[in-house]
Amino acid sequence: MSADVILGIETSCDETAAAVVARATDVRSNVVSSQVEIHAKYGGVVPEVASRAHVETIMPVVEEALSVSGLTSDGIDAVAATHGPGLVGALLVGVSAAKAIAMVWDVPFVAVNHLEAHLYAAFLEEPDLEMPLVIVLVSGGHTMLILMEDHLRYRVLGATVDDAAGEAFDKVARFMDLGYPGGPVIDRLSADGDPDAIAFPRAMANDGWNFSFSGVKTAVVNHVRKNPGVAVEDVAASFQEAVADVLVAKARRAAREFGATGLCLAGGVAANSRLRDKMASAAAADGLRAFLPSRAMCTDNAAMVAAAGWWRLRADGPSSLAVGADPSLRLPVT
Ligand code: KG4
Numbered sequence: 001m002s003a004d005v006i007l008g009i010e011t012s013c014d015e016t017a018a019a020v021v022a023r024a025t026d027v028r029s030n031v032v033s034s035q036v037e038i039h040a041k042y043g044g045v046v047p048e049v050a051s052r053a054h055v056e057t058i059m060p061v062v063e064e065a066l067s068v069s070g071l072t073s074d075g076i077d078a079v080a081a082t083h084g085p086g087l088v089g090a091l092l093v094g095v096s097a098a099k100a101i102a103m104v105w106d107v108p109f110v111a112v113n114h115l116e117a118h119l120y121a122a123f124l125e126e127p128d129l130e131m132p133l134v135i136v137l138v139s140g141g142h143t144m145l146i147l148m149e150d151h152l153r154y155r156v157l158g159a160t161v162d163d164a165a166g167e168a169f170d171k172v173a174r175f176m177d178l179g180y181p182g183g184p185v186i187d188r189l190s191a192d193g194d195p196d197a198i199a200f201p202r203a204m205a206n207d208g209w210n211f212s213f214s215g216v217k218t219a220v221v222n223h224v225r226k227n228p229g230v231a232v233e234d235v236a237a238s239f240q241e242a243v244a245d246v247l248v249a250k251a252r253r254a255a256r257e258f259g260a261t262g263l264c265l266a267g268g269v270a271a272n273s274r275l276r277d278k279m280a281s282a283a284a285a286d287g288l289r290a291f292l293p294s295r296a297m298c299t300d301n302a303a304m305v306a307a308a309g310w311w312r313l314r315a316d317g318p319s320s321l322a323v324g325a326d327p328s329l330r331l332p333v334t
């Protein structure tokens with residue numbers, strides 16, 4: 001049996017998402033129901049609230065994904081769901097739904113690693129992406145520098161030693177009362193600010209492969225406290241510039257050191273305009289290919305889960321129905 005068409009399900013954080021994707025490249029539907037408005041009044045994701053919202057939304061979202069795809073259950077060959085990392089209660093909703101649907105439809109269940117799914121977002125839109133590839137995976141929960149040597153084969157070169165890049169965006173935005181999530185707001189405000197207005201620190205830019213973003217966050221807080229009249233746009237643009245500079249500097253150094261042919265962005269922060277521009281220019285200057293997945297594929301979605309599920313199913317076969325949610329799952333490394 002060739003398992004070509006995968007129903008993907010994603011509920012690891014605050015998006016309830018389902019998608020139908022054929023052969024990890026052909027997106028037939030991609031439905032995302034965001035809980036952002038529900039959590040915004042608390043200034044961040046409230047796990048218990050997220051789980052309840054997933055329970056209410058999961059089946060309508062799955063039905064919509066199926067209906068938009070134009071397929072019936074007969075056309076689905078396997079059901080893939082994110083089983084970690086993420087919020088345990090949120091993950092359980094997607095995993096339980098996926099297992100139940102797989103059993104009823106009598107098709108395989110595939111447990112997908114959320115980080116691997118973010119990496120496969122790039123391949124959805126550019127199936128012939130050449131490897132080895134340096135991927136900067138930057139989300140609300142993770143910041144990793146990854147060398148992808150072949151399909152499903154990764155080396156984690158470095159990771160953040162404190163805050164994730166997205167977490168720094170969210171915390172800086174919260175401190176400045178800009179709302180949640182912070183990344184998109186800071187991105188928008190930065191368009192009217194001067195990125196060179198304030199010289200925020202670029203921690204560890206030229207040494208090693210790890211990252212640290214708690215220093216730049218504290219520097220923003222200190223600067224705003226000392227200069228209460230400072231233009232918010234200049235703070236946003238200068239902070240964003242500092243974060244993007246570090247991410248791009250490490251990516252291009254890693255590409256040189258490990259002989260990668262391209263640079264790639266993944267995860268929610270990869271939607272950032274300045275980071276995308278800088279990564280594209282760096283790649284062009286160094287003779288590398290740059291791949292920047294569309295913004296909708298950078299933030300949490302289920303098309304990337306279906307894509308990663310397709311590759312995993314081919315390599316490892318179906319997952320056992322005994323596989324549960326694993327909130328601290330790591331990227332499988334070679
Ligand atoms: O990948 P994602 O949707 O969820 C996780 O797996 O964490 O990433 C969410 C993170 C949040 O921290 C959000 O502020 C950030 O991605 N983000 C951005 C932008 N859009 C989302 N950060 C900077 N600029 C953006 N345009």
Ligand code: ZN
Pocket residue numbers: 114118139140267268299300
């Ligand atoms: Zn994510």
